[in-house]
Amino acid sequence: MSDVAKHAPHEIRQRSLLETLEIDTRLLGMIGAFVVICLGFQGWTGFRLQPEFTANPFAWLSDGAFLSARNIFNLTIQTVSVAIMATGMVFVIVTRHIDLSVGALLALCSAVMGLMQVWLVPTVMGLGFGHPMVAPMAMVAGLATGTLVGAFNGWLIGYQRIPAFIVTLGGLLIWRNVGWYMTSGQTLGPLDKNFLLFGGSEGTLGATASWIVAAIAAALAIWAQFQGRKAKLAHDFRVKPIWAEVMMSAIYAGAIFGFVAILNSYEVPAGRLRRIFAARGETMPEGYSEVFGLPISVLILILLAIAMTMIARRTRFGRYIFATGGNPDAAELSGINTRLLTVKVFALMGFLCALSAIVAQARLQNHTNDIGTLDELRVIAAAVIGGTALSGGIGTIYGAILGALIMQSLQSGMAMVGVDSPFQNIVVGLVLVIAVWIDIQYRKRTGALK
Template sequence: MADLLKKFFKGLELDSRMLGMIGALLLLWISFNFFTDGRFLTPRNLFNLSVQTASVAVMATGMVFVIVTRHIDLSVGSLLGFLGMLMGALQVHILPQYLGFGHPTIWIITVIFGIGIGVLIGAAQGWVIGFLAVPSFIVTLGGFLIYRGAAWWVTTGQTVAPLDVTYKLLGGGAEGTLGADISWLAGAAASIIAVVLMIQSRRQKQSHGFSLKPIWAEYTLGAIAVAMIMGFVTVMNSYPLSKGAVKRIFDARSEEIPQFAVVHGVAIPVLIVVIVAIVMTLVAKKTRFGRYIFATGGNPEAAELSGVDTKMLTVKVFALMGGLTAIAAVIASARLGSVGNDLGTLDELRVIAAAVIGGTALSGGFGTIYGALLGALIMQSLQSGMAMVGVDAPLQSIVVGLVLVLAVYLDIAYRRRAGK
């Protein structure tokens, strides 16, 4: 029996590090579920967990590229707060004067503006790092202080609220979801995309003469992927809306309140994370830009001698990080429905921790998008679980710090054993 299991897992050719992360996540969930008398693994808590993870997960995908190129970005938390404050002030104090309150284009203009500013700020930081050769640690540490102070000056410390109604849908909540029917369709579409990508990957390997997994392994992995996607949708569609939320939503639509239970479905922030993850994965694996990033991280001197403009590459990587930080700022501010001076506090540490726990090597050259997403989910699960158990905030920080150090140690040990 043991030999059969060993042969089975060998045939699947799964990344042992990823299996370890999944095992750690499941262990966390089961432990917290036990200590919370079954309240952790409920549709309600898993829905909240998915929404709470979204903003950090989006930034973690960009941090993978930053760390792979042997840099670091300590400014993302403060930049998130600054961009959130700018977007809040724009949609609350400026645009209504010209377009009127509740205008349907307010949220669109706000999001485009925020992403644009984020890209510009990120590119500026990348230019200083790449062309002026100032270490990224120093540049982004300066940004950490600058943007937090700048956020205060935008509104002289006042909280910006209420945000645009449509804009707030991007943060999840009762209204910010796909609903049951669209969630099923989205799950089916995601399942089809996953299977198609697996087929294309196998055909590409075959065309280049690479060794292939047994066909039964491909079918098994496809079935696992579809089961995970549809299982997640099933859980999200098992969380019913409260009677008050149902009444509020259908009154706003001037529709009759239905007699059947109305469920949340997949939250919009989760859909944003999925889209970002797919795009970033394709960028990493299918584009010249992605190949240059990993080549530069593996050996900067060799990459430069091969014709890679590493200076401009640094500008592009940090510009991308700035744009993703703006998207995260949209999710975080929309979820809260307001923007305060504490928005994004310590998020830089959570983002870096998510990327590192997910397997991104601090020495550069290696990292995965799916690993960063798993790392973000592990971090948020740890914090949410400790809060539900009743662990004091100072002790939560101690535990998270210890987990980060342990994760880096295990990563170093793993790479030494694997000879990477």
Template sequence: MTDTSSDKSASSGRGGASRSLFSQLELDLRLLGMIGAFLLICVLFNILTGGQFLTPRNLFNLTIQTVSVAIMATGMVFIIVTRHIDLAVGSLLATCSAIMAMTQTSWAIDLLGIPLGSPALAWVAIVVGIAAGAIIGAFQGWLVGYLTIPAFIVTLGGLLVWRNVAWYLTSGQTIGPLNETFQLFGGINGTLGATWSWIAGLVASVAAVLALVSARRAKKRHDFPVKPMWAEFAVGAIFVVAIMGFIAILNSYQIPERVLERQFAAEGLEVPAGYTASYGLPISVLLLIAVAVVMTVVARKTRFGRYVFATGGNPDAAELSGINTRLLTVKVFALMGALVAIAALVASSRLTFHSNDIGTLDELRVIAAAVIGGTALAGGIGTIYGAILGALIMQSLQSGMAMVGVDAPLQNIVVGSVLVAAVLIDIIYRRRVGG
């Protein structure tokens, strides 16, 4: 079978019509376009900010600021793929944040007797928050799936309802500071440090290479064409360089001396002369990577994922084939709710407190990230990695404009324009490729 696939690859390159470099590498041109757009944004803002945009410090901050929207964007892919929409994610994030904040500062202490400041408080709050998000999401899915209320109306109502539920849960007050263990998921308050970051990078690099090897073997096993070996090595090298380069950038952001002094003083010590330390990989980014891997596996390798994309491609045919599309809708919205709660964990822990305006306009950012990432509003098409890259592009635009001094109204004008342009480009692209 190996010889057959190799012959196919060789024969496709004969007769002066040899396969292009991109076709041999089997790279997604749309993905390359998004990466190119991201790099262009970075270079442009780096010039406009006098070299400040591409500093390790700013790239570190850009990364942790992207996480909460990116996590929700992975769930929004499933929502849009099934031809629905969720306008309530920003408000639901506020409710989940309020529930987790109240659980660790009041409810769990009163009901369970857990001491204030105990790490157990954080874990109880996280479990309660994710459960609440999943239940609320499932309820919205039930209204859409079983009562056949359009998702636009259900979630538009949720946008108003859950924002104000959060207000009542906290009596309109800011709740904080949050538990120290809880704050580890916020970014700068929870990082791996240089050594463990390098280890994590090596593990991720090995996993990426093994995934490529596994995919190649699966293609051979089913007698599908495979890439030339040089192309496999090239793609593997790209992955490894990207991963280790990302770790190198994060490790080059050093902890300020005054912060080190506070950390050592808390233990009754002094900072040794010449001592330096790096922040390294944030735990929140590890959480995003875990979510991305799980959601990708769910989308590609599970019956649930296949049902999601089949329903989005043709709902009538999916129902006739025996798929319970109503229950599927409930599951998709429940999954979205759970992911919103995880995003609330990241967002509130990054702030170190819960505030009433947390998650404001996140619904627009999440939808924009999914659409920019290639999720078709007509349903049936979307990728998890595309949504995450879309979230990174959105955050880069906003961060860059803020650093340049663009005021908030103009920032929103630019983001709205980019969203419309992304949809237009998507329409033109799919017409050209026949999608």
């Protein structure tokens, strides 16, 4: 019997529950902060509805509006755009760069897609409004624009050795105004109806399809959990007790089904249903109801999160990113083409800006000149709050998405209780600074930062 096998039982008995479950304490702290934010705004909104004293201490929580199905639905679709870009910003910051141009690039891609939908494809190309190819061609044009601009940024940074701060600061000033000149400063709309499906409320899966997606997601999460255990056993690594594996699987499945259950409890307003039936020349049956279910934009974010996590953990590209961020000189000496890697990282960031533009434009249902304003700050804040180290080499995709959710929860909650916009920005700025301070203290305690 090996030494590991001899001492493993004793070590497991001495470990705490969190250590046995192998839960990231920093992630747990972020989840705890998110729960506190939700409960705080839930109680606050409940107090505004019922400010008088009540003998029931939980009355304010039960009467609050923040955790209603409607607000959770809106919160998720509002988070998607920033969260998509935050996943790419993780790779940028991990490689010790920064991208200040993501909001401006989103606006440029939105302008391109808006022009494609209201002028180029229907009129210049002669396909007409409502043609099924309008939305796909607009999306391809937007994604290509974002990727090319991102690659150009990466070439300037990687091969011309211009600091990323300067290149992307220039992009912050350039790309939005290029979009402004392309559209002559006009708001573009109405957009193609198929394009609007990617915005949120106009494109959802409904109850049945949402449950099917939840079942598939839960099954994949449990499968991945036990595949990881199998791989560890194959290499004689220590694994969690089987009860811990089952508990984590139950937590994953419970979170997935709980989230979908909340979305499936949000019913489509009766007035909107009547308009839908009237457009088809029908009369809505008495007592008929439908639910929104999982938005297509949220499904896109989930699939993107899985893909980006796989890239970070399972591919050579991902390993090169973290190796370069950990020690750029050592990475270059080991044979990694760090210049080309920089181009690839910024091209990916540009692609994600365009994907975010699709979601944001479809949610707003038009192109406006101020779309994506200050998104660069929100995206960087989401990545940093999610645990991405500005010194490079450390970051997670799920952390950035959770950071974006925390940011949006703060802003949405403050808007619901009537906090002025300037004070909202003050709070978000304070949260960002405190999050960085906490991250520094955490890394000092764990020995990751001297």
